[in-house]
Amino acid sequence: MISTGDEVEIRPAGDRALLLLPGRSDLLAGMLATVRSAGVPGVADLLPAAETLLITLDENVDQRSVARDLRALLTDLATWVPAPDDEAGEVVIPVRYDGVDLDDVAGMLGLGVPGLIAAHTGRVWRCRFVGFTAGFGYLECDEPWPAVPRRAQSRTAVPAGSVGLADRYSAVYPRRAPGGWQLIGTTDVAMWDLGRPQSALLAPGTRVRFVEATSP
Incomplete structure (x- = not known):
């Protein structure tokens, strides 16, 4: 398990995925918007659930390298991007x-x-x-x-x-x-x-x- 500050945990999910847990369900939408807007290299797909965000990785991507990028991106809650009101209509x-x-x-x-x-x-x-x-x-x-x-x-x-x-x-x-x-x-x-x-x-x-x- 890789921890990110006090708010987010990043866990390996098999060989080609990472599971992100924001600690509080009300933070999930902001975390999803932040990761989506950042365009983190190696991220292929995002799948939100009730309390987690599953990130599928591209093939032949170093899982720990993507985890480090996500950890740096999500360390400071103040920099998270709010979920846009009209994101999906x-x-x-x-x-x-x-x-x-x-x-x-x-x-x-x-x-x-x-x-x-x-x-x-x-x-x-x-x-x-x-x-x-x-x-x-x-x-x-x-x-x-x-x-x-x-x-x-x-x-x-x-x-x-x-x-x-x-x-x-x-x-x-x-x-x-x-x-x-x-x-x-x-x-x-x-x-x-x-x-x-x-x-x-x-x-x-x-x-x-x-x-x-x-x-x-």
Whole structure:
């Protein structure tokens, strides 16, 4: 393990990757923007997760040399580049708030259904990372949002387009898949489409606004 000041740890991840841990999840976006903008030689790809940043290296690159460059780049928090607000654009997703868990979640949070809908549509969400299945973006909002517990038992099949809440995240299932998120609505927006130049609708940094749609 290679430490970087008090904030970031750099760990080897196999022969061609490094795993960066910023120490605090709220520093991850700034760390990602700093590494991306610096153009560190030998860095091939960046993959953010909830609390880490995986850096894939070019072939035949000295791993320790890249780690030293990253350590020098990230030592001083004051020099980190803030994540740009428009880095990956904005997506508007119309939602029919007809999810099977809507009433339960509204009661759990003490908001009532209208209050939950207003809270969900009244915030700007941002894709923190993509995982679980292709096109599944974990969305987090800058404003305080209560942690919603996952279901005690996961469903074997959640339909594509289901809008869910879990922990402090919201997400849209891009395809039919098992899952334990609390389902509050549905959307017709395709989160994953191989016919598009970029198959995934969301990428890390994408801003998302949910709007209430009228049921057909």
